[in-house]
Amino acid sequence: xxxxxxxxxxxxxxxxxxxxxxxxxxxxxxxxxxxxxxxxxxxxxxxxxxxxxxxxxxxxxxxxxxxxxxxxxxxxxxxxxxxxxxxxxxxxxxxxxxxxxxxxxxxxxxxxxxxxxxxxxxxxxxxxxxxxxxxxxxxxxxxxxxxxxxxxxxxxxxxxxxxxxxxxxxxxxxxxxxxxxxxxxxxxxxxxxxxxxxxxxxxxxxxxxxxxxxxxxxxxxxxxxxxxxxxxxxxxxxxxxxxxxxxxxxxxxxxxxxxxxxxxxxxxxxxxxxxxxxxxxxxxxxxxxxxxxxxxxxxxxxxxxxxxxxxxxxxxxxxxxxxxxxxxxxxxxxxxxxxxxxxxxxxxxxxxxxxxxxxxxxxxxxxxxxxxxxxxxxxxxxxxxxxxxxxxxxxxxxxxxxxxxxxxxxxxxxxxxxxxxxxxxxxxxxxxxxxxxxxxxxxxxxxxxxxxxxxxxxxxxx
Numbered sequence: 502x503x504x505x506x507x508x509x510x511x512x513x514x515x516x517x518x519x520x521x522x523x524x525x526x527x528x529x530x531x532x533x534x535x536x537x538x539x540x541x542x543x544x545x546x547x548x549x550x551x552x553x554x555x556x557x558x559x560x561x562x563x564x565x566x567x568x569x570x571x572x573x574x575x576x577x578x579x580x581x582x583x584x585x586x587x588x589x590x591x592x593x594x595x596x597x598x599x600x601x602x603x604x605x606x607x608x609x610x611x612x613x614x615x616x617x618x619x620x621x622x623x624x625x626x627x628x629x630x631x632x633x634x635x636x637x638x639x640x641x642x643x644x645x646x647x648x649x650x651x652x653x654x655x656x657x658x659x660x661x662x663x664x665x666x667x668x669x670x671x672x673x674x675x676x677x678x679x680x681x682x683x684x685x686x687x688x689x690x691x692x693x694x695x696x697x698x699x700x701x702x703x704x705x706x707x708x709x710x711x712x713x714x715x716x717x718x719x720x721x722x723x724x725x726x727x728x729x730x731x732x733x734x735x736x737x738x739x740x741x742x743x744x745x746x747x748x749x750x751x752x753x754x755x756x757x758x759x760x761x762x763x764x765x766x767x768x769x770x771x772x773x774x775x776x777x778x779x780x781x782x783x784x785x786x787x788x789x790x791x792x793x794x795x796x797x798x799x800x801x802x803x804x805x806x807x808x809x810x811x812x813x814x815x816x817x818x819x820x821x822x823x824x825x826x827x828x829x830x831x832x833x834x835x836x837x838x839x840x841x842x843x844x845x846x847x848x849x850x851x852x853x854x855x856x857x858x859x860x861x862x863x864x865x866x867x868x869x870x871x872x873x874x875x876x877x878x879x880x881x882x883x884x885x886x887x888x889x890x891x892x893x894x895x896x897x898x899x900x901x902x903x904x905x906x907x908x909x910x911x912x913x914x915x916x917x918x919x920x921x922x923x924x925x926x927x928x929x930x931x932x933x934x935x936x937x938x939x940x941x942x943x944x945x946x947x948x949x950x951x952x953x954x955x956x957x958x959x960x961x962x963x
Contacts, residue, residue: 519543520779521871523897528781528831528869535892536782536810538875542576542898544777548737549580552769555747558754560766562606564733565591567770568778569881572896572910574598577773579909585733585768589616592625602626606730608692608768610635610651610667617642627728629692631669633680640684648681648688649730650674652715654708659734660698660823668693671711675718682722690728690763691715697822698771699734702745708732709753716761729758733768737775738874771877778876780815780892781831782808784868785847804842804861808870811846811853813886815872815879819855822878826855831869834862844870848887 523539552561562583565574569591575598577584583604586592595605607620607628612635620628621643628643630636631651639646653668669677674691681688691712695704709731716726731750735743754765786807791799810816818824828844842861846853864870883891898906 519897519899520873523895524779524781524831524869524871527895534783534785534809534867535890536780536808536815537892538815538880538894539779539781540570540572540876540894540896541777541779542572542896543902545573545576545773546580546898546902548773548777549577549582551743552772555743556750556767558765559731559750560764561769561773562604562608562730562766563773564608564768564770565595566881567877568774568879569594570774570894572894573774573777575910576906579906583766585770586625589613589619592616592620592623596623606649606766606768608730612638614638614642617646621646627689629730631667631677633677636677636681636684636686640686644684644686646687647728648686649690649692649728650677650681650688650715651692651694652708652711654693654695654704654711656695656699656701656704656734658700659696660700662696663694671714674715678715678719678722678724682724688719688724688726690726690730692730692732694732694768695734697733698736699746702749705731705746705749706753709750709757713757716763727762727764729763729765731765731767733770733772735767735769735772737769737771737773737877739776741776743772774876775874776876778874778879778894780810780872780875780879782810782828782870782872784864784866784870785809787864787866802841804840804863805845806842806861806864806870807845807847808855809847809889810892811848811855811889813846813848813850813853814883814889814891815875816846816855817882817884818875818877818879821882824878826872826875828856828859828861828870828872830862830864831871834864837862847889850887 520539520541527533527537549561560583562585563577564585566587574595578595578598578600583606584595584600585608586595586605587609592605592607596602602624605625605627607625610629610631612628617639626645627647627649628639629649629651630639639648651668652671652674654671655662678688693708693712695708712729719726735746758765784806788805788807789801790803790805792802793799812820816826819826839860839862842859843854844856844859846855880891880894885891
């Protein structure tokens, strides 16, 4: 099924997917009206395998800030992925999974002092910097840290540019390295971030070339660099591919770092989680805007749909992550006329508008809108403003994948139901029992406060 977005583009909707099947099952429950997510953990596993296939030299360090859902972190920790943390809380959460400190990079170039002290206490030694002030701070608080200089190389087209805030100009890197040497600090490599949601693959070549220049200068002042962090920016929406960026990265690494024994890492976030999360929202109110024609007859010009999640909740991504979201009606309306519509959140703030103008069918109170590709920069930023709750998350995973992961993550078999996939008798679908506040007749999910796991980079999935 094709849906037209507010920008006039056509998107393909697969109503037979596992996530849609789970959404439909929940929405059919009597009395169900709360917004909720379905997280397809199998999608995250596929993304991890996809990364390893196209960029085998680059070790992914998942950007926790993108989505810090516990199940997501447990899955990635079990697969042997490493982590990009930006704060004490993120470091603490990752360490609580049994992840060793050397699998974390503290990738915030401007760190709060108490967070640096915490990193020193727990042994998270690798961290970024881009300014003289940060060097003096680290020299005072964690002089044995392994430092990574962050340079600025911006994509010409990115969903969220970052260079205006972080990264020194490559021409300024020598001065910073001279200061680091004078302070007897241990700088071990170079990092960059071309911009979140990068839409210019060629920028990775420019950035890797600039990084090599910094490597070369560092060797002249006594540093022995061994780490290259190529940051984030990788696409994660349904149908997107790493192929173009991977080709640029792989060729650039071959051209600029073939002669060096360098560990190469990256900080993917939205790549892993964007397409894994699907959000379902209920229409709780409808307002019709009308006008009068020349003959005094009233006609509808616009429809306002009010749903139970908004920009203070999951759709903060519209304001802060520059996302353009597209609602898909849960059920089809083949005979309905299309109406100029807007979609609004539940709060009393006039800013709480999710979509300004989109063509939608004639929908009613109690109908559902489904939003795909909602895993990145949504839940971690959501608030309960005006008393409206953050949506709960339900999880699904294929049987053969669950069989290999069940001993490594905190989702127990007692919390699972089996849903058979159509035309796939050998691949059944497991899903978490739906939380009780979703009004579904299933047991509540209870996750342990503490979680101990065996993190295995040798675990083969699928």
